[in-house]
Amino acid sequence: MxxxxxxxxxxxxxxxxxxxxxxxxxxxxxxxxxxxxxxxxxxxxxxxxxxxxxxxxxxxxxxxxxxxxxxxxxxxxxxxxxxxxxxxxxxxxxxxxxxxxxxxxxxxxxxxxxxxxxxxxxxxxxxxxxxxxxxxxxxxxxxxxxxxxxxxxxxxxxxxxxxxxxxxxxxxxxxxxxxxxxxxxxxxxxxxxxxxxxxxxxxxxxxxxxxxxxxxxxxxxxxxxxxxxxxxxxxxxxxxxxxxxxxxxxxxxxxxxxxGNGVKVPSKSEIKNLNMARKSIVANKNIKKGERFTEENLACKRPGNGLSPMKWTQVVGKSAIKDFEKDEMIIL
The missing domain is CATH 3.20.20.70 (Aldolase class I)
Incomplete structure (x- = not known):
């Protein structure tokens, strides 16, 4: 401007x-x-x-x-x-x-x-x-x-x-x-x-x-x-x-x-905070390989460099491909 x-x-x-x-x-x-x-x-x-x-x-x-x-x-x-x-x-x-x-x-x-x-x-x-x-x-x-x-x-x-x-x-x-x-x-x-x-x-x-x-x-x-x-x-x-x-x-x-320019994107100054402020899908308790993911055994916690909570519905119902410890990030 x-x-x-x-x-x-x-x-x-x-x-x-x-x-x-x-x-x-x-x-x-x-x-x-x-x-x-x-x-x-x-x-x-x-x-x-x-x-x-x-x-x-x-x-x-x-x-x-x-x-x-x-x-x-x-x-x-x-x-x-x-x-x-x-x-x-x-x-x-x-x-x-x-x-x-x-x-x-x-x-x-x-x-x-x-x-x-x-x-x-x-x-x-x-x-x-x-x-x-x-x-x-x-x-x-x-x-x-x-x-x-x-x-x-x-x-x-x-x-x-x-x-x-x-x-x-x-x-x-x-x-x-x-x-x-x-x-x-x-x-x-x-x-x-x-x-x-x-x-x-x-x-x-x-x-x-x-x-x-x-x-x-x-x-x-x-x-x-x-x-x-x-x-x-x-x-x-x-x-x-x-x-x-x-x-x-x-x-x-x-x-x-x-x-500014009116374009809504993360700014240079804030992008370093993105992972620390957002959350990922993690194990809410120990999960065995083959066990199904449920609303009860999953949680959303920081940091945000794993699976986005916006994929929640894609994760619930799937089977664990390995053992997960509590707070470990979920992978599919």
Missing amino acids: GKTFIIAEAGVNHNGSIELAKQLVDIAADAKVDVVKFQTFKSENLVCKYTSKAEYQKKTTSKDESQFIMLKKLELDIESHKILMDYCRNKGIMFLSTAFDLESIELLNKLGLELFKIPSGEITNYPYLKRIGSLKKKVILSTGMSCLKEIEEAVKVLKENGTNNITVLHCNTEYPTPMDDVNLNAMKTIKEELDVEVGYSDHTLGIEVSIAAVAMGAKVIEKHFTLDRNMEGPDHKASLEPNELKAMVKSIRNIEKAL
């Missing part, structure tokens, strides 16, 4: 600092994820100046500022993008960023990104989807807050405009997501109904849901991470800290190995 594509979502957890962003790249590279992802937006293009914050944002940032002011402090300019791309290249990790507006799509396209990640909030943004589709690049589409029909329509727009390589991520856009709202089985529904590769964008606390998603067939996992959950900012509280990110990656890689 293919390797799970793990996206470490730095997002805006750099708090507007290029040095902090570099530290996040270091953490992601150390955890051996496939990608570290940031967010690209112009606040003027993303949000009206009077737009209020989401409830989770109000809890984790200053209550006196609007969503616009909050986001303005978290923008990365083109020079910051170039610095981070170079830094990722030197660290041997893929750089990715999510565009939140049309101008940002153009910026990332000019910078040479071959993969575009569409955030949940843009799944009903027709002009945005049309432009992404026209780039004919690989696309990962998040689906928080959406129903199956909306996902289907978004995928249709992408395909009609030239993009066919699409992976759809099941997602819940609440930070953090309550466990009883995860609905991980919806990921399977998306795969079955839309015939696409699927994955999971995880906003729960902890790592178990991402691991479960891989066991259920997720090809992509996206998870927020931070240097410290106690930092001020909209997404830190629902993010993994460095050691947790490492643990998630290690667990996912172990699950990939554990899933």
Whole structure:
């Protein structure tokens, strides 16, 4: 089976600092994820100046500022993008960023990104989807807050405009997501109904849901991470800290190995135990040559390198070809 594509979502957890962003790249590279992802937006293009914050944002940032002011402090300019791309290249990790507006799509396209990640909030943004589709690049589409029909329509727009390589991520856009709202089985529904590769964008606390998603067939996992959950900012509280990110990656890689190829045969590691765990047909007491084998004078005991107990009915009623001592393996 293919390797799970793990996206470490730095997002805006750099708090507007290029040095902090570099530290996040270091953490992601150390955890051996496939990608570290940031967010690209112009606040003027993303949000009206009077737009209020989401409830989770109000809890984790200053209550006196609007969503616009909050986001303005978290923008990365083109020079910051170039610095981070170079830094990722030197660290041997893929750089990715999510565009939140049309101008940002153009910026990332000019910078040479071959993969575009569409955030949940843009799944009903027709002009945005049309432009992404026209780039004919690989696309990962998040689906928080959406129903199956909306996902289907978004995928249709992408395909009609030239993009066919699409992976759809099941997602819940609440930070953090309550466990009883995860609905991980919806990921399977998306795969079955839309015939696409699927994955999971995880906003729960902890790592178990991402691991479960891989066991259920997720090809992509996206998870927020931070240097410290106690930092001020909209997404830190629902993010993994460095050691947790490492643990998630290690667990996912172990699950990939554990899933195997689906063929049910004895494994290399267990085959040495076969004879010691299984049983053979043996004499339950001393049996004389010519004496008939019966249910009473036979037994099934370890080891299993003699006649299999599955041959029991073929043995009972036959005559002993020699004397057998108690516990001696029967031969015919």
